[in-house]
Amino acid sequence: MMDADDMIRRLSGPVSLRRRMAYVVALVMGLGGALTTGLLWATEERPPPVLGGFAVLCLAWACYGGWALTRRTPLFALDRVIGGWIAVAATWPLTLLTVALAVDRPGWAGWAGAAVNVVLALVAAVVLVRARSARAALLRRKRELGG
């Protein structure tokens, strides 16, 4: 019979903070990288094929991160707050970059890419605000319960 400590050891993978944050980074950076390189690829007159390949690679990382976070690894309150900050830190500079690109190279693709990034930046901000308020509610409940 496996005892509780054996079980805790077996669960150490799914509850590893480092692993969860790596998935968040894969999702956010993959999504951002795919959008930026996709935008560059769409706005270049003669885009190098490697750019398209890089966009696909980034998208694959984003899909992997999204799959792992929804199917394999839980995100606890603290993780969500950290993940929210990572998303904000990644999407806001990227949004500024894509808006600058759209201004520099006017066209439907540039503005569409910038619009998508603005939406992503807003989503990241909302995710962060909600994560912080959910964590605050849990901390309040913990105090009420005497913890």
Added chain:
Amino acid sequence: MTDELLVVRCQLGEREALAELVRAWHDPVWTYVRRMLDHGDADDVAQEVWLAVVRGLPRLREPGRFAPWLFTIARRAVTNRLREEYGRQETTTASGQVTEHADEQVVEDRAEVMADRAALVAGLSGLPLVEREILVLFYLEDLSIEDCAQICAIPVGTVKSRLSRARRLLREQLGERGTR
């Protein structure tokens, strides 16, 4: 420390709280799984249960209702494992290899019915799954009738009638073996 506080601490992301929660509930989960499966794979199923618990903990809306939620997950894992096993047994039976059912285990225990917990545990293996499950949840895990109803997704009245039938079957079974 209450289960609710432990669960809230887990939801916040405190690893020590998760370890405490596992230490507090590992034995009841393992006992339930072991009584329901009667096989050597209780460890694997218990691990499946805990993985599902860890993944589901952030979404648990009522931390105070942890025990019924935990056993609902355990019940699902046990049901899935039994379904797999029955599927395998049907396949092997169809190909002419008759396998011996694990539930047909002989009970040697001669202890008192119901009053003796050990007798109950031994007698359980001879009962049908539905009745065995309700006895394990109600007597071995000390869950309320309402919690049993929630875990098994059946009305409270059905839990009571199953309990009554389970007691009768257990009494008959132990009686047949000359314990009374």
